[in-house]
Amino acid sequence: QIGFREPDFAEHPQEANLRAIGSELQKARAIAKGGIVGFNIMVATKNYAEYVKTAVKAGADLIISGAGLPVSLPEYVKGTATKIAPIVSSVKAATVICRMWDRKYHTAPDFVVVEGPCAGGHLGFSREQLTELGADTDHVAETFDEPAYDKEVRGIIETVKSFAEKYKKHIPVITAGGIFDHKDVLHQFELGAEGVQAATRFVTTEECDADIAYKEAYINAKEEDIVIVKSPVGMPGRAIKNKFLERVAQGPVKVERCFRCLEHCNPAETPYCITKALINAAEGKIDEALLFCGSNAYRCEKIETVPEVMAALCGE
Numbered sequence: 001q002i003g004f005r006e007p008d009f010a011e012h013p014q015e016a017n018l019r020a021i022g023s024e025l026q027k028a029r030a031i032a033k034g035g036i037v038g039f040n041i042m043v044a045t046k047n048y049a050e051y052v053k054t055a056v057k058a059g060a061d062l063i064i065s066g067a068g069l070p071v072s073l074p075e076y077v078k079g080t081a082t083k084i085a086p087i088v089s090s091v092k093a094a095t096v097i098c099r100m101w102d103r104k105y106h107t108a109p110d111f112v113v114v115e116g117p118c119a120g121g122h123l124g125f126s127r128e129q130l131t132e133l134g135a136d137t138d139h140v141a142e143t144f145d146e147p148a149y150d151k152e153v154r155g156i157i158e159t160v161k162s163f164a165e166k167y168k169k170h171i172p173v174i175t176a177g178g179i180f181d182h183k184d185v186l187h188q189f190e191l192g193a194e195g196v197q198a199a200t201r202f203v204t205t206e207e208c209d210a211d212i213a214y215k216e217a218y219i220n221a222k223e224e225d226i227v228i229v230k231s232p233v234g235m236p237g238r239a240i241k242n243k244f245l246e247r248v249a250q251g252p253v254k255v256e257r258c259f260r261c262l263e264h265c266n267p268a269e270t271p272y273c274i275t276k277a278l279i280n281a282a283e284g285k286i287d288e289a290l291l292f293c294g295s296n297a298y299r300c301e302k303i304e305t306v307p308e309v310m311a312a313l314c315g316e
Helices: 013-032 048-058 073-077 091-105 127-132 150-166 182-191 212-220 243-250 274-282 306-314
Strands: 038-040 062-065 083-088 112-115 173-176 195-197 226-230 236-240
Touching: 013 048, 048 062, 048 073, 062 073, 073 083, 073 091, 083 091, 091 150, 112 150, 150 173, 150 182, 182 195, 182 306
Parallel strands: 038 062, 062 083, 083 112, 112 173, 173 195
Antiparallel strands: 226 236
């Protein structure tokens, strides 16, 4: 819901979102000063294709897509310079999407994002899988001499490599989920990743445009406050325990308006409106918000600047 700040968002959410894709891209371009700017667009979104096409038309350098398999993504960027990447969490998902793009579009991803079990927000794992990996709490359980998920990451890298060879192109694998410091970054590089995707550390920066109350919720969170929750669409997610989650546990929170965000969401049956809960978070209405976060959010201790976070991640 990129257009949630638009004045007509409540009445016309899709139009507001499509308009905001262009304006937010221009805002990011000005800040990035020549850097790469792209969008993360969920496959589970209503009118997914239109959002992708609008982002491409606006001049996005890349589109990253998860929350489902982006089967038709190559079709929407054909003939453009926009790079595309699926988000996967398993060797199986990586194999399926690479084979489908190979067979249907005779192409391979430009890069692949691997989102692990310690990520924030929606997760590509069942509750049972998270328990097996020890990621229903903070720390991934260890198998032999390496975390249980490391083996999966290595497998995904090998899978991607075979398609890179077929198409004679370099396909970087970027890992995500629970990456908090320089040690974490180095570990991902040791596994064979060529980059990392990090979010939690950047929420508690001066530059983040979320309300200060949202940032303080991270800073004030204790390790035991970070829990696995069930999203209205049935997917597990990671968030900070608060009054809102306590209220949801007692019964559904009435949905007063549908913002048409997710393809498979019935307002009459959903336990709460995820759009409203996430907008409340961004606007600082903490007691009425779903506070998505990564597994290491409790380690955020102060408001930092983006240069400071980058220096810490890079070991400078």
